[in-house]
Amino acid sequence: MTYKIKISKPTYNVFTEVDPDNLIFSSDYDTLKYYTTGDVNLEYDYEDYYYSEEFNIPFNYTMYYHRAEETYTHNLGYKPFFSVYLLDYPEADDAIQMPYYFGDFLSFSTINAYSDNSKLYFVYYAGIEGGNSGSISLDFRYRIFRNDTGL
């Protein structure tokens, strides 16, 4: 005999209900299990660009390419299910879920989050016309779950 734990939503019969949408909990289905949450800050000066390129169409301009990275060491020994939010991107002023991408006529920026078996990476990558001065500050909030993706 197989045993299970089930809790149905109000008005649904726990003994006969089979639709998981009508169950609050069933031991037949895994759930996301929290591991840890926290904040990471990434500070970057645009004068530290790693590459530049001259263009003359539609007019003369210089593209500056930037890449900055911060990490959090989770040390789980596997690649976990995770989510990351950017708390205050300057042009959005809202919390948005990663990854994030912005582009216009001459510039782009991407903000991504990756994981390997030991770390969570927060990466800012941008190409900005004339962008070799000033700075940017990004605040991230991550949530890591114990669920192993198996990748």
Place this chain on the structure above:
Amino acid sequence: MAYKIAITKQTKNVLTATDPNDFIFNSSYNTFKILAEGTLTDQTVSSDPTTFEYSHNQGQVPTFYGFALFPDGKMAGPLSSADYTTQEGEDDGYGYFIMEADSSKLYFEFGKNNGSYDVDIKWYIFEVPI
């Protein structure tokens, strides 16, 4: 009398706590159940774009998410349009990763910015449907 099952976090009183964030489990709140999950391994991105499919057969559009493992060992979630993981000089990485769903299938679309590359994909289907 209504009954419930509740488990609080350490230092919280299960008989008096009311903030849902103080509970590990509380039968008053639905749980985000994983209905199904799976892996597609060694998928080759050989054209721009390349799309892989999985038939989930839920009969409705599910809540879904996924991750892709790229050749440099980094695993990332889906993005509308971007270059990934390793960028150096003019190298613009592998390509983008988009995940979509309809009532019968999950779709995993990859861009190819440079040469062909292999990915492993992990997908999840959650309750409640979209």
